[in-house]
Amino acid sequence: MDRLAVEIAGVTFRNPVFLASGIWGESGLSLGRAFRDGAGAVITKSIGPVPREGYPNPTVVELGEWGLINAMGLPNPGIENYKEEIAIARKDGAAVVGSLFGANPEEFAAIAKVMEHSGAVSLELNLSCPHAKGLGSEIGQDPKALSEVIVAVKKSVRIPVWAKLTPNTHDPGALAEAAVKAGADAISAINTVRAMAISSKAMRPVLSHGLGGLSGPAVKPVGLACVWQIYERVKAPIVGIGGITTGEDAFEYVLAGASAVEVGTALSQKGAGLFREVCAGLEAQIKEHGFSSVKEAVGAAHRK
Numbered sequence: 001m002d003r004l005a006v007e008i009a010g011v012t013f014r015n016p017v018f019l020a021s022g023i024w025g026e027s028g029l030s031l032g033r034a035f036r037d038g039a040g041a042v043i044t045k046s047i048g049p050v051p052r053e054g055y056p057n058p059t060v061v062e063l064g065e066w067g068l069i070n071a072m073g074l075p076n077p078g079i080e081n082y083k084e085e086i087a088i089a090r091k092d093g094a095a096v097v098g099s100l101f102g103a104n105p106e107e108f109a110a111i112a113k114v115m116e117h118s119g120a121v122s123l124e125l126n127l128s129c130p131h132a133k134g135l136g137s138e139i140g141q142d143p144k145a146l147s148e149v150i151v152a153v154k155k156s157v158r159i160p161v162w163a164k165l166t167p168n169t170h171d172p173g174a175l176a177e178a179a180v181k182a183g184a185d186a187i188s189a190i191n192t193v194r195a196m197a198i199s200s201k202a203m204r205p206v207l208s209h210g211l212g213g214l215s216g217p218a219v220k221p222v223g224l225a226c227v228w229q230i231y232e233r234v235k236a237p238i239v240g241i242g243g244i245t246t247g248e249d250a251f252e253y254v255l256a257g258a259s260a261v262e263v264g265t266a267l268s269q270k271g272a273g274l275f276r277e278v279c280a281g282l283e284a285q286i287k288e289h290g291f292s293s294v295k296e297a298v299g300a301a302h303r304k
């Protein structure tokens with residue numbers, strides 16, 4: 001598996017296929033299980049400063065082969081109740097990346113510190129949830145607000161900080177540049193694409209919240225374009241996310257500029273065998289195209 005080991009901002013992961021935030025990250029046990037199932041790293045559910053219920057049902061709309069739209073409303077138990085889960089997953093041997101959100105730089109910085117103390121090996125800032133008032137992409141679409149969050153988090157922790165960016169912007173490269181200037185060690189891209197489902201029968205939006213985020217195969221071309229544009233603007237490593245179901249999908253992200261990838265929506269259809277399947281498929285692609293490591297293939301499509 002050495003051909004697959006990757007380094008993101010000084011942290012080495014055994015392979016570049018990670019569990020995306022929001023999928024199976026509710027508990028230390030579920031994070032540990034995903035790691036045992038072959039994930040190179042496991043990203044927690046996004047955790048906020050205090051317990052949050054989220055939106056009432058319906059919170060998910062299935063779109064068949066396209067993927068799904070969800071608006072959960074960032075439900076989570078709050079960092080004080082969640083920190084033990086990180087410690088449990090760490091004891092289980094998992095490489096845990098803490099995903100967090102807040103309403104301001106101080107909230108982000110405080111949660112980040114607790115996550116670091118609980119054993120997270122890196123952090124992924126959710127600056128990109130597409131529909132939560134005053135949170136997520138409302139901060140992450142504004143380079144100044146995004147920078148302030150990153151500066152505050154970087155002051156409060158020593159572990160690497162990844163900024164998870166939104167595709168709901170006209171210039172993802174500019175957001176990435178602002179993030180790196182503020183101190184981000186890596187960029188994760190993309191979060192979900194703002195979307196909506198309308199029921200013609202009920203003549204109203206399907207989700208209780210109305211707006212949601214689209215994920216799954218339908219967003220892969222959007223993710224690839226964002227990673228491509230970000231790679232052209234920053235030197236920081238990129239973690240590619242969006243519609244990855246196969247090793248070939250992962251390889252396409254690597255060619256666009258990603259050093260690692262995250263899988264999420266596909267897990268609900270394919271199950272936990274997916275990590276090993278995508279790893280094996282990616283390794284086959286790397287070999288077939290004459291590369292000796294993932295690192296060597298990163299951004300190769302830009303050099304063609």
Ligand code: DHB
Nearest residue numbers: 071072073074129192213
């Ligand atoms: C939610 C959060 C996200 O970051 C996202 O992309 C989609 C949904 C949520 O909790 O609702």
